[in-house]
Amino acid sequence: MMTWYKEADRKTRRVFWTCSAGWALDSADSVVYSFLTPLLMAGLGMTLTQASSIASANFFSAAVGGWLGGWLCDRFGRARILQLTIAWFSFFSFASGFAHSYEQMLIIRVLQGIGFGAEWAVGAVLLGEMINPKHRGKALGTVQSGAAIGSGLAALLAGPFAAMFDPDLGWRIVFWIGIAPALLIFFVRRESDDSDLFKQAQQRNRELGRKTSLADVFKPNILRITIFAGLLSLGVQGAAYSISNFLTPFLHNERGLPIATAGFCILFNSAGGFFGFLTNAYASDNLGRRMVFRLFSVGFIIAASVYLFAPLGSSVPVLMAVGFVYGFFQFGSYASFGPYFTELxxxxxxxxxxxxxxxxxxxxxxxxxxxxxxxxxxxxTLSTAMATFAISAACCAILSTFFLPETAGRALIGIDDLTLHDGAEGVPPQV
Known part of the structure; x- marks a missing residue:
């Protein structure tokens, strides 16, 4: 299973571990806010709608920041921008612990989103360009498994750890811990960590006097890929966040669990997700990127329905077991984003x-x-609302895969090799 790692050189291994740690800690901060929602509502006097509006604003700013960060890494190098994004989101994660009102938290989380939106894409591109095509799914899918570790860490911090302190202090300490990822910038070397593939592309651009812009992904020869890759991402993430953002209130209000106990249950979701990531990572290199997205989306719909509506009561062991299966599909769906988007x-x-x-x-x-x-x-009921939106989003993800090409095992291409044709199977030849 680790053949790809044994074949990798020292630089690739270091980048792999840096990206894995960065993504795990980035993921922890992105979900810890939702897990802390009950404490934040009490501490800052917010309603559920206000708390959700902050999460929404954070996600919108992440979209803008991610797009900008991706363009910057195309212009100035993957490693350099990776350092910048890690430092940015770490600082504003830390600053979240000093908020004293809804308005202050809103501003800080918007700024934090700009950095955390860029970190995953830049890291995935950096590593994806170094890996042998036949192992790209395994390597990047394994990096993505850090999200499950991060979610588990967030559940521990927002649940039993925060409960050790005064309610208004606990959530602040959790946010202050968010400064930790900043240490990772010392493990990234700027120009020397960029791939030879990227350096060659930069050289071609200089020779041709060609510069890229944010709008280039909407040009006719790439527009189809951009649209349906975005819809695939929207479906998978919309499904996941429709449930994960409300897990603590759901388990507390509808299942009758104390907040600290709910945190332990969510931890089992994350444990299942870790194995879902690894399963997807290895399956996508063999079954294809599109097929694993379909299989995991169908599994998500079934598992989410059972988790939300089955007569499980407040039995913690049963909720942990079912949550493990649900987490397998929810988190596992993400594992192919890195290799698939790198190849597209x-x-x-x-x-x-x-x-x-x-x-x-x-x-x-x-x-x-x-x-x-x-x-x-x-x-x-919260569970009904969660299921309605989550299942709709998962169906969007499944549908989008029928309009995208299969790319598993293909070598990466440059813009001069891009000759798309009509139809879902229209892809550039392998180079």
Whole structure:
């Protein structure tokens, strides 16, 4: 299973571990806010709608920041921009612990989103360009598994750890810990960590006097890929966040669990997600990127329905077991984003395209989880609102795969090799 790692050189291994740690800690901060929602509502006097609006604003700013970060890494180098994004989101994660009002938290989380939106895409591009094509799914999918570790860490911090302190102090300490990822910038070497593929593409651009812009991913020869990659991302992330953003209130209010106990249950979701990531990572290199997105989306719909509506009561062992299966599909769906988006976009636009598509889904998913809060506020049960939006989003993900090409095992292309044709199978030849 680790053949790809044994074949990698020292630089690739170091980049792998840096990206993995960065993504795990980035993921922890992105979900810890939702896990802390009950404490934040009490500490800052917010309503559920206000708390959700901050999460929505954070996701929208992440979409903008991610797109900008992707373009910057195409212009100035993957490693240099990776350092910048890690430092940015770490600082504003730390600053979140000093908020004293809804307005202050809103501003800080918007600024934090700009950095955390870019980190994943830049790291995925950096590593994806170094890996052998036949192992790209395994390597980047394994990096993506850090999200499950991050979510588990967030559940521990927001649940039992925060409960050790005064309610108004606990959530602040959790945010202050968010400064830790900044240490990772010392493990990234600027120009020396950029791939030879990227350096060659930069050299071609200089020779031709060609510069890339944010709008290049909307040009006719790449527009189809940009649209449906964005919709795929929107479907997967909209489905996940429609549920994950409300897990603590759901388990507390509808399942009758104490907040600290709910945190332990969510930890088992993350444990299942870790194995879902690894399963997807290895399956996508063999079954293809599109097929694993379909299989995991169908599994998500079934598992989410059971988790939300089955007569499980407040039995913690049962909720942990079912949550493990649910987490397997929810988190596992993400594992193929890195390799698939790396293969879909040409080198000169890879950062821009990948960041836009992924963060379009991340920002657009705010529509889904804000919708959950709004519908629940009308008197509909939270579980019903969660399921309605989550299943709709998962169907969007499945549908989009029929309009995208299969790319598993293909070598990466440059913009000069890009000759798309009509139809879902229209892809550039392997180079």
């Amino acid at each position: 976009f040409p080198t000169e636009l890879r950062g821009t395209g990948q960041a836009f598509a992924y963060n379009f889904g991340r920002g657009g998913s705010a529509i889904f989880f804000t919708g959950v809060a709004m519908v629940a506020a009308t008197g509909v």
